[in-house]
Amino acid sequence: MVGSILPLSLHQVEVRKRGKRLLGPVSVAFPSDGFTMVMGPNGAGKSTLLKTIHGLERTAAGQIEWNAPQQVVRARQAFVFQSPVIMRRTTRENVAYPMIVRGMQKRAASELAQSWLERVGLADAAERRARVLSGGERQKMALARALITDPELLFLDEPCANLDGSATREIEHLLQTAHTSGIRVIMATHDIGQARRLATDVVFLHKGQVQEHTPAPEFFENPQSGPAKAYLNGDIVE
Amino acid sequence: MVGSILPLSLHQVEVRKRGKRLLGPVSVAFPSDGFTMVMGPNGAGKSTLLKTIHGLERTAAGQIEWNAPQQVVRARQAFVFQSPVIMRRTTRENVAYPMIVRGMQKRAASELAQSWLERVGLADAAERRARVLSGGERQKMALARALITDPELLFLDEPCANLDGSATREIEHLLQTAHTSGIRVIMATHDIGQARRLATDVVFLHKGQVQEHTPAPEFFENPQSGPAKAYLNGDIVE
C-alpha cells in the first residue's frame, strides 16, 4: 500500500434532506489507527454519519478531509449496511462480486469468496440464492463481502444485530484480528457490551450532533455529556 | 371476542424448499396463555417456524390445529417481520393501513395510528415517508403496525434487534403489558437477557428441529439438550 488514506477529519459537516438537518454541524477527527464506535439513540444519525464519511450522502456544508486523492480514498473503504443489500445472485457470487469488480478472475474470486464464507461460518449457504438467507446469515454475508476487499477503512453499521451469541463472538474476534492487522474500523452499535469489548474510542451522537468523542475506557466509566449518561443507563435520552 | 383461536398445536409439521427440509418434523403445542420465546442459532429455522404457524409458508407435511375456523384464525394474528416490510407511504399511513383494511374510516385509523406511534416513541416521524426511517425507527413502526389491530396472537421476529437500550426497555414494557392484558406472544430473539425477562416458556430450535420446549426458568437454569447448553453459553452450536 502506497501511503494511507488516513487520518481523516470532518469540518462542520452538515447533511440536509428536504430542508431538514439530519446531521451536523459535525467536526470530528479520526486518526490513522483505532476502532471507533459510533453510539447514540435510534435516529440519532449514526447511519447518516457513517454514510456521509463513506461518500454516500451529499453534504450540505462542511468538508471531509482525507490524506489521499478522492479516487484512492474511494477504493480503500468497505461498508456493511444496517440492512444488507442482497444482489439477485447466489451467496458466493454476492461475496465474490467486489473482487470481480476489481478485475479479479471469476474463478479466483469465487475461491476467495468461499474461503471468506468459511471464515464467517456461512460455507453451507454458498450455493443458495442470497435472497433466501436468514436474517443472521445475511449479515454474515455482508460482512464477508466487505472484508474480502481487504479495505483500509471499514464501516460497520450494527453488523451483529441479528446474530446469535456465538456468531457475535466469532465476528467480534474477526474484527479484532482485522483491527490489529491494521484495518481502521468505524462502527455503529447499540450493544454496550460489544462496544466495551471492541472500541478504542467512542463518538456519541444525539439529534445529529456529536455530544462527545472520548477514549473508550473514559466514555464507559465517566461519560461527559448528559445524553451519553442517560444512554448508557438505558434511560430515555432527552 | 367470541371464543379464542387458541390453544394451537403443530403435528409433525414440515417445510421444504426445493426438496430441502428447512423445518421439521415439528410437533409442539401452544396453550392459550403464555409468552413463548423461540430461540436457536442463526439459520435454525426460527423465522420459518413463526411464518409457518402464521400461515405464510406452505407446509409439506403435518397439520396445524387451531381452536377456531381458518377465517377467524387469520384475522386475529399479527406479525412483526425480522426485516420490516415498508410500504411506499408515510409512517402514519403505514401504521394505519391494517385498520383501513379492516374497514375503519380513514380519519379514525389515522388518529389511532398516531396514538400508537406515540406509544412506540415515533410520533415525530409520523409524516415522514417510511422509506427514510432509520433501522430502529422501522422496527418501532412495524411494532405499532402489528399492535394497532389488537391481535389475539402476536408473532415477533427479533423486534428489538436494532433498538437502543431505552427503546428496548420500553418495547419490552409494552409487550409485557400486552401479554398481561391477554395477548398471546410467540417471539424469536437472540438476546438472552431479554428472553429471561419476558419468556414464560422457550422453544429451542436447532437445524429445523425442536430440541426442547421448556418453561422459561427451567430452560435458563438447566437446559436439557446439548445444543441449548452450548447456545446459552455463547458457544458454537454443533
Add this chain to the structure above:
Amino acid sequence: MGVACAADEMKLAVTTSFHNSGLSDVLLPEIKKDLGLEVQLLVVGTGQALRLGAAGDVDAILVHSKQAELDFVTQGNAPHRTEIMYNDFVLVGPSDDPAAVANAKHIVEALTAIKTASHPFVSRGDESGTHKKERALWHAANEDPTTFPSDWYMAVGAGMGASLNAASGMSAYILSDRASWLKFGNKGDLALLFAGDEALFNQYAYLPINAQTHPHVNDKAAHALENWLISDRAKDLINGYRLNGEVLFIFNAKP
C-alpha cells in the same frame, strides 16, 4: 336540381386512385351546396370497397373495375351500375427510359419492351381495378405475369400511392391512372412515358347499395347523388377539372 335533403349525409366508398386525383375536393363542396348533402368519403382498395358495399356499411360506391361491378349487381348488392366518367391509364417510368417504351406504337409493345429489358416494373398486385387492367394488358401481350421472376416484376400489393412511391424509390416502370400520377408529389426521377392507347381506357361507375337487403342505407341520398353525378352540373365540373393544365376526367354519363 335534385331533392334538397337538409343537413343529410351519406357514405361513399371510393378507390384510392379516384381520391388521389383531387377531383373529390372539387365535387364534394359543390354537392354540399347543391343538395345540402354531406358526402363522407371512405378511401379504400377496390375489393374492400365492394365488401363495404356488400355489407351495407356504405350507401354507395364509386369504383373502376367493370367485371367486379357487374358481379356486384348480379349478386343483388346494387340495383344498377351507372357509368359516370372515364380517364385513362398511363405508363410511367424512369425519365431516361431504358426500355424505350416512349417509342412504342401501342401499350402491348411497350410492356413487351419492358419484359425484354427485364427492367424493374412495379405491379399493384392488389386485385384493384388498375391491377386487373394491367393483368389484362399482359394477357393481351400473351404473357402470364404470375410466371415473371420477382427480380424485375415486383408485385407490391399496395394502393396506387404506395405503389408509385415504390416505383419512384426503385426507378421502376408502373401503370398508373393519369389522375393519380399527375397529383403524385413524389415523382422523383419518374416521367410519363406512354399514354393514349385506347386499351388504356378507364371507366368509373357509381353503384348505389340495394336498399332492399340493407334497409338502413340512405337510399334517398344515394339516389340524389346519382342524379347529381349524371347532371350537367357535374359534367361541367368534371370536364372542367384540370391539373397542371391537363384534363383529367371526361364525363360520359348518359342522363
Add this chain to the structure above:
Amino acid sequence: MSLSWVFSNAGSLNVEALTPKTVTMNDILQGLISAFHLIVTLDPDLIEISLRSLYVTTSAVAIAAVIGLPFGCWLAVRRFRFRRLTIAVLNALMGLPPVVVGLIVYLLLSRSGPFGVFGLLFTPTAMIIAQVVILTPLIASIAHQAIRDLWAEYHDLLISLNTTRGQRIRTLLWDGRRALLTAALAGFGRGIGEVGAIMIVGGNIDHVTRVLTTAIALETGKGEFALALGLGFVLILLAIAVNLVIHSLSKTEVSGRW
C-alpha cells in the same frame, strides 16, 4: 381539407430545381417547415384532427387502463394453473397486428355484423373500441411486470394482514402508481401513433374520423411527403407534450425514489 395549402406555401423552394441527392433531405426540411407553419398559424384543420387524435387515444387509454391495470395486477397476485400460459398469451397479444384487430372490430360493427344495429362503424367510438382492444394487453402486460416486483416486496405483509384479493390489488395499484403511469403512457404512445386499425374501422373520413395518423397515411399515399412529415412532427411534439405534462403533474421524476 385545407392542409394542402401549407405544403404549397412551404414548397416555395422549388423542389424540381434541386439535384437529386438533396431532394430527400429537402423533403425532411420541408416537413419541419410545414410542421412549423401548421403550428404557428394554428391551422384549424390541424387543430381539429389533433384534438380528435387526443380524444380517441386518451379515451382508449383510459378504458384500457381501467381494464388492463387491475388485470395485470391480478395476474401478479394470483397463482393459478395456467398462469404461465396466460402471461405468455398476454405478452403475445401485445403484438396483436392492428390490421387484424381493425378487421375483427369492423366485422363485428358492420351493418351485417352482430353489433351493426348500433351504427358505430366509421365513428370515433369505433376507433376507440379498436384501440382498447390493442392497448389493453399492452397495458396489462407492462403493469403485470411492474407489479410483480412490488408484490414480492409486499407479499408477506399483505398476506399477514389477511387482506382480501381486492384489497391487495387496490394497494398494489396505489403504491405502484408511478410504474403504472409508465404503462399507461406506453399505451398512449402506442395508441397515438397507431393507424392500421383505426383506418379500417374509422374510415379516415374528413371532419368525422380523420386523425393525425390517418392524415399522415393519406398524404404519404399522395406522395406529399413534406406535409406527411410535417403532420408526423406535430404528432411527435404532441406526444412529448402529453408526456411532459403527465410527468410534471405526477411529479414522478422529481419526488425521488419512493
Add this chain to the structure above:
Amino acid sequence: MSLSWVFSNAGSLNVEALTPKTVTMNDILQGLISAFHLIVTLDPDLIEISLRSLYVTTSAVAIAAVIGLPFGCWLAVRRFRFRRLTIAVLNALMGLPPVVVGLIVYLLLSRSGPFGVFGLLFTPTAMIIAQVVILTPLIASIAHQAIRDLWAEYHDLLISLNTTRGQRIRTLLWDGRRALLTAALAGFGRGIGEVGAIMIVGGNIDHVTRVLTTAIALETGKGEFALALGLGFVLILLAIAVNLVIHSLSKTEVSGRW
C-alpha cells in the same frame, strides 16, 4: 401468390347465400378455417412470409435491444440536467408513428437520398432499419422503468464498491435480465405486428419483402377478409409460440421470485 387458393377452398360455404346478419361472423369463422388450412398444409408461401417476418423482427429486436437496454439502464443510473426531459421524450418516442418512421427511412435510403448508393430500399434490411428505429425507444423506455427500481435497491452497494458506470450498467442488466426480457418481448410484439413502416420501406414485394402483416394489409385491401384474418391468426399463434419458447427457455415464470 398462391395463398388465395386457400380462401377459395375454405370458401366452399357460400358466403352470398347466407343472410346478411351472419355474413361477417362467417368471415371470422372462415378466417379460422383458412388459418387451419394454411398451417396443416404447410403452405409454402405462408412459410416463406412467416420466416421473413420472424427474420426481420428478431433481427430488429436484437439490434434494438443491444442499443435500448444499456441506454435505458444508463438513464436510470445517471443523473444529469435534462434527465426528466430525456425520459419524457423517450416515452413519447414509444409513440413514433410507424408511417413517419417509414417515410424518413424511405427518404434516407431512396436512390436520391444520402444512403441511396447502398441500394437498401425495398430489401429486408431496410425493413429491419425501420423497425430498429421504432423498437429502440420502446425497449429503452420499458428497460429504464424496470431498471430504475433495481437501481434503487442496489444503489448504496454499487456506489460503495466504487464501481465504474459501465460496471453498474452491466450488473443491473444482468441481475435485471428477467424484467429486461419482458422489454424485449414487448419489442418483439410491437415489431411482429407492425405494418406502417415496413410497408413503405419494404414495399410488400412478393417473394422479396412480403411479410405477414403486409400480406394481411394486402388481403384486406382486396376485400379478402377471411384470408386476411387467417393470416392474422397465424401471426398471433406465431407470437404466442415465440413467447412460450422464450419463457420456457429462460424459466422466468418457473424459478419464482429472485
